[in-house]
Amino acid sequence: MGAAEELVNQIVLQNDVIDDENYLACLPDEAKKILKSLASKWENVLDANALEVIPLKGAMTNEVFQIKWQTKEGEMSRKVLVRIYGEGTDIFFDRDNEIRTFAFISKNGQGPRLLGRFAQGRLEEFIRARTLSAPDIRDPSISALIASKMKEFHDLDMPGSKNVYLWDRLRNWLIEARRLSSPEEIETFRLDIMDKEISFLENELSVSPERIGFCHNDLQYGNIMLDEVTDSLTIIDYEYASYNPIAYDIANHFTEMAANYHTETPHVLDFTKYPHLEERRRFVQTYLSSSGEKASDNEVQQLVDEVEKYTLASHLLWGLWGIISEHVNKIDFDYKEYAEQRFQEYWSKKNNLLSHDRSSNDNVSLGNDLT
Numbered sequence: 434m435g436a437a438e439e440l441v442n443q444i445v446l447q448n449d450v451i452d453d454e455n456y457l458a459c460l461p462d463e464a465k466k467i468l469k470s471l472a473s474k475w476e477n478v479l480d481a482n483a484l485e486v487i488p489l490k491g492a493m494t495n496e497v498f499q500i501k502w503q504t505k506e507g508e509m510s511r512k513v514l515v516r517i518y519g520e521g522t523d524i525f526f527d528r529d530n531e532i533r534t535f536a537f538i539s540k541n542g543q544g545p546r547l548l549g550r551f552a553q554g555r556l557e558e559f560i561r562a563r564t565l566s567a568p569d570i571r572d573p574s575i576s577a578l579i580a581s582k583m584k585e586f587h588d589l590d591m592p593g594s595k596n597v598y599l600w601d602r603l604r605n606w607l608i609e610a611r612r613l614s615s616p617e618e619i620e621t622f623r624l625d626i627m628d629k630e631i632s633f634l635e636n637e638l639s640v641s642p643e644r645i646g647f648c649h650n651d652l653q654y655g656n657i658m659l660d661e662v663t664d665s666l667t668i669i670d671y672e673y674a675s676y677n678p679i680a681y682d683i684a685n686h687f688t689e690m691a692a693n694y695h696t697e698t699p700h701v702l703d704f705t706k707y708p709h710l711e712e713r714r715r716f717v718q719t720y721l722s723s724s725g726e727k728a729s730d731n732e733v734q735q736l737v738d739e740v741e742k743y744t745l746a747s748h749l750l751w752g753l754w755g756i757i758s759e760h761v762n763k764i765d766f767d768y769k770e771y772a773e774q775r776f777q778e779y780w781s782k783k784n785n786l787l788s789h790d791r792s793s794n795d796n797v798s799l800g801n802d803l804t
Contacts, residue, residue: 456486456487457486459496459498459517460486460498460515461517461551461552461553461554464515464517464554465484467548467551468484468500468513468515469481471513472484472511477508478502478503478504479503479504480502480503481502483503484500484501484502485500485501485502485503486499487499487500487501490695494519494525494672494758495516495517495554496516496517496764497514497515497516498514498515498517499512499514499559500515512561513548513557513558513559514545514556514557514559515554515555515556515557516554516557517553519763519764520761520763521760521762524606524609524757524761525606525672525673526672526673531672532547532550532555533593534591534671534674535555535671541589543585543667544667544669544671545557545560545669546558560658560667560669561660562658562659562660562661563659563661564657564658565654565658566654566695567690567693569659570657570686570689570690571706571708571712575659576712576719577715577716578659578665578666579652579657579666579686579716580716580719581719581720581723582657582666583649583652583668583682583683583720584721584723585723586646586647586648586668587648587679587682588646591647594676595645597645597676597677597678598676598677599675599677599678600631600635600639602675603631603746603749603750604631606753607624607627607628607631609753610622610624610753610756611624613760614756614760618756622752622756622773622776623776627749627753634749637742637787638678638739638742638743643678643680644678644679645676645677645679646676646677647674647675648676648679648682649668649674649682650674650675650677650685651670651685652668652685652689653686653689653692654689655694656668656669656670657669678739680740680742681746683717683720683736683740683743684740684743684746685743685744685747687708687713687740688707688744688747688748688751690706690707690708691705691706691707698767699766700767700768700770700771701774702771702774702778710737713741714733714734714737717733717737717740718733720736721733741786742786742787744778744782744786745782745787748776748778748779749775749776749779751772752773752776753772755768755769755771755773756768756772759772
């Protein structure tokens with residue numbers, strides 16, 4: 434979504450000459466200095482000072498720009514990515530932890546290289562691949578690639594604590610949401626009872642044994658890039674990454690299928706697009722079998738059931754994110770209405786998904802019985 438949350442090849446160009454100067458003014462001086470220093474070391478760049486600044490549409494946490502230089506005739510242009518952190522977004526994550534994660538993942542060949550840091554953001558390698566679109570993640574062949582890549586990501590042996598972070602994050606965000614909200618908002622979003630809901634969910638979902646892995650926690654389509662030459666994926670943007678139940682990460686990916694952040698109303702979710710049972714089974718089967726040994730039907734069904742329940746945690750988390758973002762983030766996005774939709778899904782699905790006598794073979798679709 435959080436987004437990602439940044440869509441690297443879906444570019445909005447407006448009044449090229451005038452706007453390019455305006456966009457250049459958006460970059461902090463420290464960032465410009467690093468950019469010019471980088472470009473001056475590249476022999477094929479014609480003029481290190483001649484930056485073309487292109488805003489990338491779809492970001493909801495940060496502002497993201499593609500930086501481009503002209504190169505000698507016949508040579509591919511030089512590009513980097515500049516990420517400027519959204520105002521107030523340090524509430525959501527520890528930037529130092531994010532940079533350590535970024536560096537580790539890059540070192541292990543899983544993501545772009547870190548090219549530089551400045552006070553308000555960072556410079557990243559520009560990956561020459563296309564960012565996925567909303568329809569892409571429903572495509573069976575691309576979905577299979579995502580399932581395998583997600584398993585590879587979950588298996589990363591990230592240094593540091595390997596404790597589940599989901600529940601602490603929910604409680605921390607609830608504290609911030611209450612602090613920022615008016616009494617009316619607290620009542621409207623039921624924030625006064627949300628701590629009980631979090632504890633209830635933690636008790637219901639934290640069953641043993643539970644598969645824990647290093648999770649991305651924001652695997653929406655804009656955070657996945659496809660190299661169509663090699664047919665390989667790169668997962669980007671690790672602000673929210675931490676150890677968590679792998680069922681939660683898969684659940685979060687499934688709920689993101691309801692979103693399309695490149696419409697006139699990017700905050701509007703369509704839960705009829707939540708994957709149906711066979712899609713979910715196919716994804717989980719691919720995920721579990723990607724290491725080489727085919728998973729049994731029982732293993733697949735068990736994880737499918739766990740994933741369905743963890744969609745509830747996803748709705749609560751991003752609902753709280755929306756409330757906080759409404760108060761701290763200046764990006765043009767209707768965070769409050771987004772939060773309303775997430776909480777509505779939570780309350781409308783809770784009883785059904787946590788009913789202990791519900792058959793595991795029920796085709797529960799989060800989009801077919803909204804109240």
